[in-house]
Amino acid sequence: MADSCNNKTCLSRVLSQTTLDSTDVDPARTIPLHPGRKRLLSSCTSIECTEPVALRNEARVLVINTGGTIGMTLNDEVLIPQANAFVQNLRKLPLFHDEKYAQETCLFEYYGYKSLVLPLSKSKSRIVYTFLEYNPLLDSSNMTTDDWAKIGKDIEENYENYDGFVILHGTDTMAYTASALSFMCENLGKPIIITGSQVPIYEMRNDGIDNLLGALLIAGQFVIPEVCLYFYNKLYRGNRSTKVDNGSFNAFASPNLTPLATAEVDITINWDTVWRANTTERFKVSPKLNRNVGLLRLFPGITSATVRAFLQSPMEGVVLETYGSGNAPDNRPDLLNELKEATNSGVIIMNCTQCLRGTVLKDAGLIAGHDMTPEAALSKLSYVLAQEDLNLDEKKMMMAQNLRGEMSADLAGAKLCLRDSRFIQVIAKSLNISCKEGSNLSLGDYDGRTPLHVAACEGNLKLVEYLLGQGATVYAKDRYGDTPLSNAVRFRNKDVVKLLRKTGAHFSKEELDEAGTKLCSLAANADLDGLEIWSLAGADLNKPGYDGQAAIGAAQTAGNQEVVAFLGQLLSKKAEQSKVM
């Protein structure tokens, strides 16, 4: 390591000065790297003078590669997915990977060899992205609900290690997967962005480069807590999108909802359109889906025998695609009779329009799908019918509710978001304030500090509750990389820590790595309060510090039996809690 270096910005120099206790670091001075990475860096001989550590603001994105045209190559005139090729090929492209930075920061040793890092962004941040490739890679027309469940489970398993997720997927059934994931992902707080391309990324003229790059940038830079679909410079709500063109790069549309973001010269997020869970519940994936569902498109002259055959057991839920604003023939009692019989025997029938744009009117017997896409209605049925603890009426009620922004809120009688309410817009106008700004409680100040950061520092539990209920994100990071949780820990606001944890806030991988040393110092100083709060925040009490000793060892070395006993109590409490979970 270049100890003798005099350059103020030399990485090794700054690192050697960086204290291991992030809470003692003046955030304006430096952003500490976690000790794991520091250890690697200190043993890395390739380190030369480089950019200041303060610029090393990294976000992590997991890319799940399920297949699709984006990674296909031509074999005997046919496009087929190519296994184990994507990462290696991207690594050669400077647009997708900064090899110099990766070498200087020992990126591969720490994050693994399936990881790449984007060049420094305009906002001086880096996106480190790691690939998880499925085997076999699939053309999306071969996908089933089992594949959706697998994607959901992988996201759940990796949720705490990444800031956002990108799913590479074929375009043919992309809107179905996006819709299904939007329902399966409950209380989502981080972006999940599905993308792909019409032309493989390896071809000279292709749309894969722009689509993947745009998806990575949005997933790594913005806390949009939705399952989205990114295509041709636009970010759509996943469950509002549909494939409309197989011969154009502009292949998707969201007929009943404006895009969540557009990527032109700048990436502009329409925050007033972003859907939020508005909950203090923790993120979880509900991977169970019911396959006894179907889409039935009415057409002039359809026979009652066809409808009867379609509605036979084991069918449990049907999306009936009717004409115009939900019309079916009113001179066909035979058809209506079939539908009525099926409903009486417990089949849930959703009424959706065949029109690309517009909504269906409420009608007796059938559940109005309002302005839902057929893809969203079908996957919602599949999700709702799999809820074993609900009876039929409760399932019907759930189908009629707006669960993830899949239908316009005012149509479903749900609570309005600011954008939907004419009343609020008028008031906002008269007060000379913008609905757009007011609707995003996750916007930060110049330093990226959000209202939740401030409330967490102040220990104002009521305000924290209110902000979470209004959709504030627990994952916002300020300029120093601090989250509301790390702020609450620093200022020892125990109740706020508990509430944030309940909502799904967690330490980053770096903070967890660093925790061992912090816990040892708290133990050595007999700081019981500090130990309790770090434990509540999710730190592993058995994590060894820089000298290989865990907190309990540090307490023993200090000869403090009270601390040893206290740590013992905390450990058994944690063990009991994990048994319950």
Ligand SMILES: NC(=O)C[C@H](N)C(=O)O
């Ligand atoms: N453009 C594409 O990705 C189409 C391909 N058949 C798929 O859906 O997997």
